[in-house]
Amino acid sequence: MASNRANQELPVIARFEVRHRNYLAPDGSINRPLPAFASDARLLVALYRSMMLLRLFDRKAVALQRTGRLGTYAVSLGQEAVSVGIASAMQEEDVLLPSYRDNGALIWRGVKLEEILLFWGGDERGNDFSGPVHDFPFCVPVGSQAPHAAGVAYAFKLRKEPRVAVCIFGDGATSKGDVYEAMNFAGVHRLPVVFVATNNRWAISVPLRLQTACETLAQKAVAAGFTGEQVDGNDVLAMRAAAEEAITAARDGKGPRFIEAVTYRLGDHTTSDDASRYRSTDEVQACWKEEPIARLRSYLVGQKLWSKADEEQLAAECNERVEAAVERYLATPPRPPETMFDHLYANLPEAYAAQRHELAGERDA
Amino acid sequence: MPRNAMSLRESAMPEMTLVEALNLALARAMADDPSVVVLGEDVGLNGGVFRATVGLEKRFGSERVLDTPLAELLISGLCVGMAAQGLKPVGEIQFMGFIYPCLDQLVNHASRMRNRTQGRLTCPMVLRAPHGAGIRAPEHHSESTEAMLAHIPGLRVVMPSSPESAYGLLLAAIRDPDPVVFLEPTRLYRAAKGEVEDNGEALPLDHAFVLREGRDITMISWGAALKETAAAADALSAEGILAEVVDLATLKPYDEETILSSVAKTGRCLIVHEAARTGGFGAEIAATVAEHGLSSLLAPVTRVTGYDTIIPMARLEQHYMPSVERIVTAGRKMCQFS
Numbered sequence: 001m002a003s004n005r006a007n008q009e010l011p012v013i014a015r016f017e018v019r020h021r022n023y024l025a026p027d028g029s030i031n032r033p034l035p036a037f038a039s040d041a042r043l044l045v046a047l048y049r050s051m052m053l054l055r056l057f058d059r060k061a062v063a064l065q066r067t068g069r070l071g072t073y074a075v076s077l078g079q080e081a082v083s084v085g086i087a088s089a090m091q092e093e094d095v096l097l098p099s100y101r102d103n104g105a106l107i108w109r110g111v112k113l114e115e116i117l118l119f120w121g122g123d124e125r126g127n128d129f130s131g132p133v134h135d136f137p138f139c140v141p142v143g144s145q146a147p148h149a150a151g152v153a154y155a156f157k158l159r160k161e162p163r164v165a166v167c168i169f170g171d172g173a174t175s176k177g178d179v180y181e182a183m184n185f186a187g188v189h190r191l192p193v194v195f196v197a198t199n200n201r202w203a204i205s206v207p208l209r210l211q212t213a214c215e216t217l218a219q220k221a222v223a224a225g226f227t228g229e230q231v232d233g234n235d236v237l238a239m240r241a242a243a244e245e246a247i248t249a250a251r252d253g254k255g256p257r258f259i260e261a262v263t264y265r266l267g268d269h270t271t272s273d274d275a276s277r278y279r280s281t282d283e284v285q286a287c288w289k290e291e292p293i294a295r296l297r298s299y300l301v302g303q304k305l306w307s308k309a310d311e312e313q314l315a316a317e318c319n320e321r322v323e324a325a326v327e328r329y330l331a332t333p334p335r336p337p338e339t340m341f342d343h344l345y346a347n348l349p350e351a352y353a354a355q356r357h358e359l360a361g362e363r364d365a
Numbered sequence: 366m367p368r369n370a371m372s373l374r375e376s377a378m379p380e381m382t383l384v385e386a387l388n389l390a391l392a393r394a395m396a397d398d399p400s401v402v403v404l405g406e407d408v409g410l411n412g413g414v415f416r417a418t419v420g421l422e423k424r425f426g427s428e429r430v431l432d433t434p435l436a437e438l439l440i441s442g443l444c445v446g447m448a449a450q451g452l453k454p455v456g457e458i459q460f461m462g463f464i465y466p467c468l469d470q471l472v473n474h475a476s477r478m479r480n481r482t483q484g485r486l487t488c489p490m491v492l493r494a495p496h497g498a499g500i501r502a503p504e505h506h507s508e509s510t511e512a513m514l515a516h517i518p519g520l521r522v523v524m525p526s527s528p529e530s531a532y533g534l535l536l537a538a539i540r541d542p543d544p545v546v547f548l549e550p551t552r553l554y555r556a557a558k559g560e561v562e563d564n565g566e567a568l569p570l571d572h573a574f575v576l577r578e579g580r581d582i583t584m585i586s587w588g589a590a591l592k593e594t595a596a597a598a599d600a601l602s603a604e605g606i607l608a609e610v611v612d613l614a615t616l617k618p619y620d621e622e623t624i625l626s627s628v629a630k631t632g633r634c635l636i637v638h639e640a641a642r643t644g645g646f647g648a649e650i651a652a653t654v655a656e657h658g659l660s661s662l663l664a665p666v667t668r669v670t671g672y673d674t675i676i677p678m679a680r681l682e683q684h685y686m687p688s689v690e691r692i693v694t695a696g697r698k699m700c701q702f703s
Contacts, residue, residue, distance in 0.1 A: 095450070128483035136449065137482055141473050147439050148474070151446020151454070158402070158428055158452070165446075178469075181439035188434065343480040344519050346487070346542035349571050349618035 016222040018215075021242050022232035026290045028298025035241040041305050047088060047236050048300060049314055051080035051293050054104045056318045057113055058267075060326060061120065065271040069330065073120045074101045078234070078266030081292035082198045083168065084108055085239025086259075089247050090166055095152050097136040097145045097167040101198070105168065106131055106138075113325030118332060124343075125335065143173030146182035146195065153191035153256075164250045165193040166243075172203030174220055175211050183258065187225035190255035194246045195221075197258070198233065200265035205278035221258035233261030234292040266291065336360070384554040386528035386561045387417045387493075390535040391455065393565055395425050398453060401539060403430045405440055405457030405493075414459050415495060415554055441467035444490040444544075445474045453539055458494040461548065462505035467492060468513075475544040476519030491538045491545045496524070497589040497639055498686055499552035501679040507551075508676065509588070509640040514546050515616040515649070521545040521570055522617040524588040528559040530614055533568030540567055550589030557592070573620035575627065579609030582633040582696050585624060585650060587613040590639045590687055597637075597692035606700050616646055624650060625658045632663035633699045637687050642670040664702035669695045 023034050037043055054076055064070035076083065083104030090096065090109070098105055103116055111131040119126030119138065127137035139145035149167035156163045173179050174197050186193050197217045201208050214220065221228030231242040239261060246257035264287040268275045275284075300306035338360035341348055348356065381389070395401045403418055403425075409432040412419030422430040433440050437458055444454040458464045471492070478488040498507035515522045523538055523545055525531040531549065538545040550557070576591070577598055586594040591612055598608035609627050613619055628634045634654050636647035647668040654666050669687045677685050 124481050124483055127481050128485045133485060134450070136486065141469065144442065144469055144473060147442020147470070148446035148449065150439070151443035151448075152450050153446075154443065155447050155450035155452050177436075178438060178442065181434070181436040182442065184436070185434055185439055185443065340480075343482075343484045345521075346479070351571065351618035351621060 016219060018218045018228060018230055020230045020232070021238045022235050023237045023241070024235045024295050024299055026234075026295055028295055028302055030299075034237060035244070037240065037244070038237055043088070044296070044300060045305060047084060047240065048293070048296050048306065050084045050088075050104065050108055051236065051296070052314055053318045053321065054080045054084065054107060055293060056315070057103070057107075057322050060322045061117065062271060064117070064326065069121075070117060071120050071122050072270050072272050074270045075267040076101055076104055078287065078291050079198060079200055079263045080104050081236035081239050081296075082196070082233045082261040082263055085236045086166060086168060086196055086243045088240050089243035090164070092132055093161075094164045094166060094247070095134050095136065095149075096132070097149045097152070097165060098138055099142070099145070099169045099173070100138045100140055101170070102138070102168050106135075109135060113322060114328040114332070117325065117329035121329060123332070123334065139169075143169045143176040143178045145169070146173070146179045147185075149193050149195070150182040150185045150191060153186060153193035154189065156192050157189065162251050163192065164247050165191075166196065166247065167193065168196040168198060170203060171197060171199040171201065171208055171211055171217060172206065173197065174217050180220070180224070183221065183224035183256070186256040190253070192250040192253070193256045194243065194250055195256065195258045196243075197260045199260050199262045202265050202269070202275070202279065204269045204273060216260055218258060218260040224256075224258075226256050226258065228258035228260060230260045230262060233263030234290050234295060236292055236296055263292070264290065380558040381528055381561050382555045383525070383528045383531045383550070383557040384415055384417050386532040386559075387535055387549065388419060388421075389561060389563050390532045390539075391418060391421060392424065393563060394453075394455075394536060394539040395421065395429065397565065400451060401429070401453045401455065402447065403455045403457070404433050404443060406433060406435055406459055408432060408457050413457060415551075417493070417549075418457065437463050438466040438470060441470035441475070441492055444492065445470055445478065445488055448475075448488045448490040448544070449478060449486045453489050455491045455493060455539060458492060460502070460506045460551075461494045461496040461508040461510060464492070464494050471514070471520060471544070471546065472517055476517050479543065480519060487542055488544045489542045491535075491547050493547045493549060495551040495554070496548040497551050498676055498682040499589065501682070502551075504678055507682060509638070509671065511548055511588070511616055512640055512644055512646045512649075515646055517617075519543070520617060521615065522548065523570060523615050524548045524550070525614065526550060526553065526588055526591040526612050527557050528561045530568060530574065530612065532561045532563075533566060534570070534614065536565065537567035537570050541570060545570070548588060552589050553592060568614075570615050571618045571620055572614065573623040574612040574614055575609060575623065576612050577608070577610040579607040579631060581606045581608065581631055581700055582635055583609045583611060583624070583627040583631045584635045584637060584692070584696065585611045585613055586637040587616065587646075588639070590637050593687055593689045593692055594637045596689045597696060600689060600693045601696050604697065606696060608696060613650075619650075621653055621657070624653065628654055628658045629661045632661055634658070634662070634666045635669065635692070635696055635699060636666070637669045637692055639671050639686055641673050642668060643673050645670055664699040667695050667699055
């Protein structure tokens with residue numbers, strides 16, 4: 001008791017708070033006044049359509065994998081609102097640095113479905129995609145694209161360009177030094193970068209409580225000297241609003257922001273994973289009640305912005321689009337083997353040109 | 366500059382040190398190209414722990430010459446992001462012993478950005494680090510682990526050994542459209558002196574340099590160990606053995622042609638490197654000579670290298686590094702074969 005009293009006499013020199021953002025309850029009802037963009041019915045429908053397309057595309061991708069026509073694939077099931085909401089708040093000239101579960105953001109930014117299939121089908125050409133030419137490809141090593149985002153944002157600042165780098169990674173990535181090093185640097189230079197942690201609560205089999213003792217991931221921004229906000233990642237309106245605010249602030253020179261998007265990975269980590277080994281069906285079933293697509297649908301239907309007929313038409317459209325993409329993907333032959341040398345260097349050194357000839361079967365290289 | 370025009374020997378003309386030549390090249394590159402930025406720990410006001418970046422911050426501003434937080438992974442990762450955005454970052458790692466946190470970035474990102482995006486994004490970055498022992502530095506300050514970097518496809522690895530090559534190769538590395546690891550010989554930073562003309566001329570990044578022409582034995586080395594190699598060549602010439610000294614200069618890619626044509630001429634191939642022997646880059650050269658130059662050999666290919674031990678700290682480091690005596694002994698023995 002005596003020591004407690006002594007401690008109380010020490011002055012508090014820093015405090016922090018973390019805010020949580022949510023508009024739509026799981027049943028589609030509204031918890032607080034909606035952001036301005038929510039009056040744009042076309043935008044809301046576009047968000048809905050994108051999430052649905054992603055879900056149907058994922059379903060097809062898994063089917064392709066199960067039948068040996070696609071490699072390992074990571075579904076976004078349950079997390080569609082995160083990548084779609086974030087991407088919807090970006091400008092074309094901004095730079096996306098995604099991780100491997102951010103198909104929703106890539107598709108929103110113009111990457112073709114067949115290009116995503118090509119990548120997961122084991123073809124580098126999938127990364128030479130139709131999205132913005134400056135966007136980064138999927139980062140497979142966890143969190144190691146965060147320093148790239150800081151470097152990209154530094155280039156924007158140096159050249160005085162009003163552009164923003166947006167980096168998305170998972171909850172597991174927040175345990176890595178890469179992410180902290182990048183955030184720390186971004187804080188020092190007040191860089192135009194937004195870091196988004198998709199907290200789906202599982203890093204393969206490791207639950208969040210084994211990643212961190214922190215109450216929130218958002219508070220990790222505090223240590224880097226800027227604001228972190230926790231967002232209901234199953235509420236696409238909250239994701240879009242948080243991203244819009246953060247990206248606008250970054251563009252206006254107000255420095256970096258961090259968004260923790262709390263969601264749940266309803267599917268397996270990838271097609272190579274079996275999540276039933278480490279988490280209960282009850283937990284997954286409970287989380288299905290929170291999922292983002294049904295939530296937005298309930299809201300849209302309640303607002304008379306969406307009908308059963310719309311739903312049927314959308315499903316048909318999406319399936320048609322996905323099937324056409326699958327056809328184009330499957331019809332794409334592998335590139336000639338020797339092309340593995342073609343983008344190794346800008347100009348292939350002589351030393352390796354001989355190996356290219358060897359592979360191409362040109363004996364007299 | 367012709368291949369054989371460079372020399373480790375002191376010039377009678379006005380001289381500068383190797384580290385001054387690096388500074389000159391950095392300043393030249395920054396003046397020529399506004400997209401060049403220099404970043405690292407202490408590179409700003411302090412001018413780098415070896416003074417390679419001295420004066421750059423004052424001349425080009427702290428936005429282009431930035432002191433980073435103390436985080437090597439970050440330095441290399443920032444370079445990747447900057448490079449993908451069209452900047453030409455030159456990152457400095459204070460000692461090679463601290464480069465290892467950068468390996469993930471070098472292997473997984475820098476070296477393969479061009480390939481994995483099929484040329485859509487590229488990574489024109491340079492990561493500079495001093496390598497090698499012999500300056501009585503603390504633990505972890507004496508590494509020569511170039512072979513592990515030379516194993517990474519998509520990367521270039523460059524190791525200058527003189528002020529002239531430091532200037533020309535660094536300019537080349539900065540102008541190159543792909544990632545380059547640039548390893549500088551710590552103990553030659555000030556010991557190696559030579560005349561350097563600030564003419565903005567880059568050297569090729571895949572050419573070995575014949576520093577000294579010879580008849581009896583080819584001695585191949587790179588970086589700091591060239592000092593002892595050249596001294597050994599001097600000693601052997603007093604015995605009537607004329608050694609040809611080849612500065613490999615670039616390990617990835619490396620100049621097979623110069624090596625093979627020299628060995629074809631001399632019939633003997635002695636490789637000298639400071640790094641540990643097993644899996645060292647000397648093994649790569651020996652294999653190349655075995656594959657393509659066996660018929661010209663008059664003696665077994667021989668390596669004089671650091672031992673397969675942890676590089677010892679200051680008290681024993683001279684026993685680890687290839688000495689002039691070890692090189693001379695090996696060269697003499699090779700010449701007794703025929």
